Amino acid sequence: MHQSRNHANQKFSDTLTSEHLRIAHIFSWKSYILLGSLLFTIFYCLVPAWLNHQLVAIHNSSIRPIAEALFVRRIQWIQLTGICLGLICIALSIRNYFVTRSIKRSTGKRSKSKMNVFRRLLAKLMD
Numbered sequence: 001m002h003q004s005r006n007h008a009n010q011k012f013s014d015t016l017t018s019e020h021l022r023i024a025h026i027f028s029w030k031s032y033i034l035l036g037s038l039l040f041t042i043f044y045c046l047v048p049a050w051l052n053h054q055l056v057a058i059h060n061s062s063i064r065p066i067a068e069a070l071f072v073r074r075i076q077w078i079q080l081t082g083i084c085l086g087l088i089c090i091a092l093s094i095r096n097y098f099v100t101r102s103i104k105r106s107t108g109k110r111s112k113s114k115m116n117v118f119r120r121l122l123a124k125l126m127d
Helices: 002-024 029-057 064-126
Strands: none
Touching: 029 064
16 A cells, blocks of 8 residues: 555656656757846836836826836836746756756767667677
8 A cells, every 4th residue: 555655656746747847848948048038128127118108108197106106116026027037047048958968968878888789799790
């Protein structure tokens, strides 16, 4: 009973791990850097600039003090969101860079070892 429960837990954790790996490998590391810089630019620069432009547009309105108080708070949240999204994309790009390097190394070593086996086999057949 205990062994079957461990097997079920292992199977569930393997499923979760494969799902996480599949989600993290949607883009290459270069794409994550591009996506992170794009999201950072949008949320840190463009949206706050647009909100400030909207505040300037209502400079003579009676709702300006209320809008200004709301927009200033939201601008800080939006900028923090841009920073967080940029950092997440940088972390994913670093992870994918090193994972693809290790995969290339391991497949390179495997193919070399397989070639050595075939060379030895051919050498023995020729003798």
